[in-house]
Amino acid sequence: MIETGGELGGRRLAPGERFHFACLPGLACFNTCCRDKRLPLLPYDFLRLRRCLELPAAQVLAQHAELEADPVSGWPTLRIKLTDEGVCPFVTPQGCSVYPHRPTCCRVYPLARAVRPGPGGGPPQEVFLRQETPGCLGWDQPQELDAAAWVRQQGLAPYQAANNYCLRLFMHPARQGQVSLDDRQTHAFISALYNLEAFRPLAASPGFGERFGFEPERVELALAEEQELLKLGVDWLAGVLLGG
Ligand code: SF4
Ligand code: SF4
Structure with missing residues (x-):
C-alpha cells in the first residue's frame, strides 16, 4: 500500500539515512504545492478531516471527496476534491486550514511510504522514498533528519498505525490483482x-x-x-x- 498519490517514484532511503528538509511559511514556494495533486484520503485521514470540519460524514463525502478505483488493486479509494482551478479546498493564504488534521499524504511529504504486511503476521514492512518535486525549496533547508524523525515531527504515528491496520483488508491474501467491487x-x-x-x-x-x-x-x-x-x-x- 502506498500512502501518497500517483506513482511511487523517487530514490529509496537507506535505513537511518539522513536528509535536509523543512517546510516553512517564509519560503517562496509556500502553498504552491497544495494544488494539481492527487491527494488520497485513507480511512483514518477521512475520520480526522471530518472531525476537524465538524460535519457529518455524508456531507464531507459529498463536498470534499471524489471516489475512484485504485488502478493497481481495484479497491475504491477517495481523494480530496480539488477546486475547478486544481487547488486543494483547504489551502488559505496563511497555509493549510486543516493543518492539525491534514491527511497522511501531506504529512509524509517529501517522503512516500510504501508498506506491506509482514511475513507470518509479523510487523508490517515499510520503505520510504524521496519525492523531489520541482520548485520545492524545502530540500535546501538546514534541518537534517532521518525518516523516523520526520515521522515523529509530522505526528504520523496514529496515521501509520491506522493505515497499517487496513493492510489486512487492502492487501488481503485472498485478493490478487485488480478486481472491481460491484x-x-x-x-x-x-x-x-x-x-x-x-x-x-x-x-x-x-x-x-x-x-x-x-x-x-x-x-x-x-x-x-x-x-x-x-x-x-x-x-x-x-x-x-x-x-x-
Ligand atoms: S517547502 Fe515544499 S512542501 Fe513546503 S510549501 Fe514549499 S513546495 Fe510545499
Ligand atoms: S490538506 Fe492542507 S496540506 Fe494538504 S494539500 Fe490541502 S491545504 Fe495542503
Missing part, C-alpha cells in the same frame, strides 16, 4: 471505512457480533470509540468481501 460492495466499503455514522447502526444491530464472529466486548468498544469502529469496519469488510 455497487453494493462499494456502498458497504464506503460505509464501513468512511461513513461510520452509517456503519454504526449496523454494528449496533441485534445479532451483529454473533453473525459476523465478533465478541460482544469488541462490538461494545467499537460503539464507544470511533477508531475502534473503523477497525471493526476493516475486519467486517474482510469477512464479507473476502471470507475473513
Whole structure:
C-alpha cells in the first residue's frame, strides 16, 4: 500500500539515512504545492478531516471527496476534491486550514511510504522514498533528519498505525490483482471505512457480533470509540468481501 498519490517514484532511503528538509511559511514556494495533486484520503485521514470540519460524514463525502478505483488493486479509494482551478479546498493564504488534521499524504511529504504486511503476521514492512518535486525549496533547508524523525515531527504515528491496520483488508491474501467491487460492495466499503455514522447502526444491530464472529466486548468498544469502529469496519469488510 502506498500512502501518497500517483506513482511511487523517487530514490529509496537507506535505513537511518539522513536528509535536509523543512517546510516553512517564509519560503517562496509556500502553498504552491497544495494544488494539481492527487491527494488520497485513507480511512483514518477521512475520520480526522471530518472531525476537524465538524460535519457529518455524508456531507464531507459529498463536498470534499471524489471516489475512484485504485488502478493497481481495484479497491475504491477517495481523494480530496480539488477546486475547478486544481487547488486543494483547504489551502488559505496563511497555509493549510486543516493543518492539525491534514491527511497522511501531506504529512509524509517529501517522503512516500510504501508498506506491506509482514511475513507470518509479523510487523508490517515499510520503505520510504524521496519525492523531489520541482520548485520545492524545502530540500535546501538546514534541518537534517532521518525518516523516523520526520515521522515523529509530522505526528504520523496514529496515521501509520491506522493505515497499517487496513493492510489486512487492502492487501488481503485472498485478493490478487485488480478486481472491481460491484455497487453494493462499494456502498458497504464506503460505509464501513468512511461513513461510520452509517456503519454504526449496523454494528449496533441485534445479532451483529454473533453473525459476523465478533465478541460482544469488541462490538461494545467499537460503539464507544470511533477508531475502534473503523477497525471493526476493516475486519467486517474482510469477512464479507473476502471470507475473513
Ligand atoms: S517547502 Fe515544499 S512542501 Fe513546503 S510549501 Fe514549499 S513546495 Fe510545499
Ligand atoms: S490538506 Fe492542507 S496540506 Fe494538504 S494539500 Fe490541502 S491545504 Fe495542503
